[in-house]
Amino acid sequence: MVVPPSPEGKAECWYTEYHTADLRLSLRVERFLLTKRSKYQRIDIFDSHEMGRVLALDSKIQLTERDEFMYHEMLVHPAMLSHPDPREVLLIGGGDGGAAREILKHPVERLVHVELDEEVVKACREFLPSLACSYDDPRHELVIGEGFQFLRRQPDESFDVVIVDSTDPIGPARALFSGEFYDEVRRALRPGGVAAAQGETPFLYPDVTSGLVRVFRERFSSVRVFVSFVPSYQSGMWAFVVGSDSSLDLDRGELERRMAERRIETRFYNPDVHLGLSSLPNFLRELLGS
Amino acid sequence: MVVPPSPEGKAECWYTEYHTADLRLSLRVERFLLTKRSKYQRIDIFDSHEMGRVLALDSKIQLTERDEFMYHEMLVHPAMLSHPDPREVLLIGGGDGGAAREILKHPVERLVHVELDEEVVKACREFLPSLACSYDDPRHELVIGEGFQFLRRQPDESFDVVIVDSTDPIGPARALFSGEFYDEVRRALRPGGVAAAQGETPFLYPDVTSGLVRVFRERFSSVRVFVSFVPSYQSGMWAFVVGSDSSLDLDRGELERRMAERRIETRFYNPDVHLGLSSLPNFLRELLGS
Numbered sequence: 001m002v003v004p005p006s007p008e009g010k011a012e013c014w015y016t017e018y019h020t021a022d023l024r025l026s027l028r029v030e031r032f033l034l035t036k037r038s039k040y041q042r043i044d045i046f047d048s049h050e051m052g053r054v055l056a057l058d059s060k061i062q063l064t065e066r067d068e069f070m071y072h073e074m075l076v077h078p079a080m081l082s083h084p085d086p087r088e089v090l091l092i093g094g095g096d097g098g099a100a101r102e103i104l105k106h107p108v109e110r111l112v113h114v115e116l117d118e119e120v121v122k123a124c125r126e127f128l129p130s131l132a133c134s135y136d137d138p139r140h141e142l143v144i145g146e147g148f149q150f151l152r153r154q155p156d157e158s159f160d161v162v163i164v165d166s167t168d169p170i171g172p173a174r175a176l177f178s179g180e181f182y183d184e185v186r187r188a189l190r191p192g193g194v195a196a197a198q199g200e201t202p203f204l205y206p207d208v209t210s211g212l213v214r215v216f217r218e219r220f221s222s223v224r225v226f227v228s229f230v231p232s233y234q235s236g237m238w239a240f241v242v243g244s245d246s247s248l249d250l251d252r253g254e255l256e257r258r259m260a261e262r263r264i265e266t267r268f269y270n271p272d273v274h275l276g277l278s279s280l281p282n283f284l285r286e287l288l289g290s
Numbered sequence: 291m292v293v294p295p296s297p298e299g300k301a302e303c304w305y306t307e308y309h310t311a312d313l314r315l316s317l318r319v320e321r322f323l324l325t326k327r328s329k330y331q332r333i334d335i336f337d338s339h340e341m342g343r344v345l346a347l348d349s350k351i352q353l354t355e356r357d358e359f360m361y362h363e364m365l366v367h368p369a370m371l372s373h374p375d376p377r378e379v380l381l382i383g384g385g386d387g388g389a390a391r392e393i394l395k396h397p398v399e400r401l402v403h404v405e406l407d408e409e410v411v412k413a414c415r416e417f418l419p420s421l422a423c424s425y426d427d428p429r430h431e432l433v434i435g436e437g438f439q440f441l442r443r444q445p446d447e448s449f450d451v452v453i454v455d456s457t458d459p460i461g462p463a464r465a466l467f468s469g470e471f472y473d474e475v476r477r478a479l480r481p482g483g484v485a486a487a488q489g490e491t492p493f494l495y496p497d498v499t500s501g502l503v504r505v506f507r508e509r510f511s512s513v514r515v516f517v518s519f520v521p522s523y524q525s526g527m528w529a530f531v532v533g534s535d536s537s538l539d540l541d542r543g544e545l546e547r548r549m550a551e552r553r554i555e556t557r558f559y560n561p562d563v564h565l566g567l568s569s570l571p572n573f574l575r576e577l578l579g580s
Contacts, residue, residue, distance in 0.1 A: 014314075021318070022339035024304075028312035049312035067493070070571070203357075203521050229519070229527045229571075231493050236526020237519045272569035279566030281360070281519075281558040 015046060015054070017061055019234040020204060027051055027064075027232075033127050038119035040172050045127045051232055053128060055096055057120070057167055064232045068098050068131065071198075071238065073269040074228045074277070076102035079161055079196030079242050081258050081274070082224075082250060086160040088112070090188065092147035092176065094165030095120035097132035103163065104134045105264050112159070114143045114150045116172055148175050151184040158188050164197035169208055177208070179215050186219050192246040195220065199239030202227060206287050209239045213288050216243040224248045225288060226277045228268075250274075305336060305344070307351055309524040310494060317341055317354075317522075323417050328409035330462050335417045341522055343418060345386055347410070347457055354522045358388050358421065361488070361528065363559040364518045364567070366392035369451055369486030369532050371548050371564070372514075372540060376450040378402070380478065382437035382466065384455030385410035387422035393453065394424045395554050402449070404433045404440045406462055438465050441474040448478050454487035459498060467498070469505050476509050482536040485510065489529030492517060496577050499529045503578050506533040514538045515578060516567045518558075540564075 013029040030047040037043070044056040052065030063071065076099055080086055087109045091099055095115035103111055115121055121142065124132040134140050143150060147164070162185050166173040175181055176197075185195050195216070202209035209225075216223045220243030230238040242248060255271035280288065303319040320337040327333070334346040342355030353361065366389055370376055377399045381389055385405035393401055405411055411432065414422040424430050433440060437454070452475050456463040465471055466487075475485050485506070492499035499515075506513045510533030520528040532538060545561035570578065 016316075020340050023318070023341070024316045026306075026314045026316065050310050051313070203519075227519075229493070229517075231525040231527060235521040237521060267573050268571040270569075270572055270575075273571050276566035276569030279560075279562035281563050282560055283557050285560075 015044075015048065015056070017056070017059065023204075025232075027054065027061075034123055036119065036123075038117050040117045040119075043117075043119060043123050045123055054232075055120075055124065055128060058171060060168055061232050062167065063096055063098060063128075063131070065128070065130065067231050068096075069267045070228065071230045071233070072098040072102045073266050074226060074238075074240050075099055075165060075196065075198055076163060077259075077264065077266065077269040078224070078226055078240065078274055078278075079163055079194050080106050081255055081264075082242060082244060082246075082248050083161050083192070083194045084258070086194070088159050090114070090151075090154075090159045090162045092151075092162070092164045093167070093173070094163075096124045096128060097121075097134060099163060099165040100134050100140055101131060103161075104137055104139060106262050108139060110141065111139055112141050112143060114145055114147045116144070116146055118144045148181050148184065151181070151188055154184075154188045156187055157190045157193075160190055160193050162189060162193070162195045164195070166198065168200065177212055177215070179218065182215050182219050192244070194242060194244045194246075194248075196240065196242045199225065199241045201233065201235045201237055202239050202284055202287060203235040203237045205234075210287050212239075212241055216241050219243065221245045222248040224278050225280065225284075226274075227280060227284060228273075228277050305334075305338065305346070307346070307349065313494075315522070317344065324413055326409065326413075328407050330407045330409075333407075333409060333413050335413055344522075345410075345414065345418060348461060350458055351522050352457065353386055353388060353418075353421070355418070355420065357521050358386075359557045360518065361520045361523070362388040362392045362421075363556050364516060364528075364530050365389055365455060365486065365488055366453060367554065367556065367559045368514070368516055368530065368564055368568075369453055369484050370396050371545055371554075372532060372534060372536075372538050373451050373482070373484045374548070376484070378449050380404070380441075380444075380449045380452045382440075382452070382454045383457070383463070384453075386414045386418060387411070387424060389453060389455040390424050390430055391421060393451075394427055394429060396552050398429060400431065401429055402431050402433060404435055404437045406434070406436055408434045438471050438474065441471070441478055444474075444478045446477055447480040447483075450480055450483050452479060452483070452485045454485070456488065458490065467502055467505070469508065472505050472509050482534070484532060484534045484536075484538075486530065486532045489515065489531045491523065491525045491527055492529050492574055492577060493525040493527045495524075500577050502529075502531055506531050509533065511535050512538040514568050515570065515574075516564075517570060517574060518563075518567050
């Protein structure tokens, strides 16, 4: 629900997102910068007083400037550092550019970035330059199209890492939570390759998280679930799933070494957090099995 | 802000809490059970559709039935398990009974529980029996009074563990974040004693968390900060601080052993989470120093 600003000086404008039918978060809006309908979804960009600039798609907050680092770093670095030498990376979704920015901190040769909605990229290049900052990097190849279709056309063993930065599993992103999609992800990975995806809130939508974890476990011999903090997202508690047929049991020293070698600088992620946030509380162990 | 239910069948009733002036969380209300003003504060208890029964004091949610275990277990068990043999425990605040319930899972001889507001205890005994479940336990000694005043009258070295379950540092709980208060806490602890407190949200109010951590560091040789998840609290990211003059560096095996010996059962806490959630992300390392 997007309320247009009132012309009176005293009125307040709040952006209210329904996390469930019975729970909602509201951000006070300073000004709307963009409201448009693309072929796929409604795109809103506004400045909020508390969380900085905000991108919302179909009335769901995708990111706020203030906490997007907490999301993008945990989506990208556990996966990228779990691979000893990620040269070719596929990113599906994440048209805002935040995940691409984090991936390109690693010395990759090529990032193929498949985003469905060109209008999201355009909007973020204009209004969110701190995220959409790598589209001019020659390593960054943007492909506008459907992730699932793109993957089907890829030869086997094309990528070292595949990262899925999808919206919620309603509307266009639904297919990105399916087993058929991850069959293709697995096929496109080179031996020892690593796949990662955002896994939604295990607190409010436990079935979505556990469903995705099951899809990963059925396809990869090693799976890690990280549960981290994203204050602007539903419940603030967010899952990230990483899978590989190589072992994901890296110790602190190895993670430190890889991070230092690649000269990765972060505001949230560090090797202790990598290990710490994959220690799950009991109710999530029960939900996800071990 | 508490909106009374509308008499019309079609209206909705939402409880809206301001996390800051510009960010707010709303829960849809099923029915109000209690709204009263005590000598110290306004007390509201209502049933929400999403989070179960809710206690709010002065328009701040203190707990919801659905996620209170995430708060109370992380407030209590890291501290209690850091002590090899906690026999006499002092709890300040927490009139709802949730922290007392967790403390009494340990084989303590005596829990002295100092709560300012008798009306909170009465309301929770009536409406939140899953929290206020240990007031009839003979080990549980309830003292109605001010925590700071109570501590001042205690002899030196009276307790093995002191746990502070305060409201936000505005209004009656302000003093419970001061150095003078923790001077008294320290004095009341036996050698090797452990103190713990909730440390607010380091995301939205970093100065409050860092101020409390400083107070602890100036008084205890060993201090640990845990940052955990409480979805119904501001930002969902919540700090807990533990201090002692004994080492708090327990390994997983020792925590496991103590937990098994004391037959502690939990829904959130486990020794991996104990170690994992004391690994802080970079922006909190910077905020809190190391």
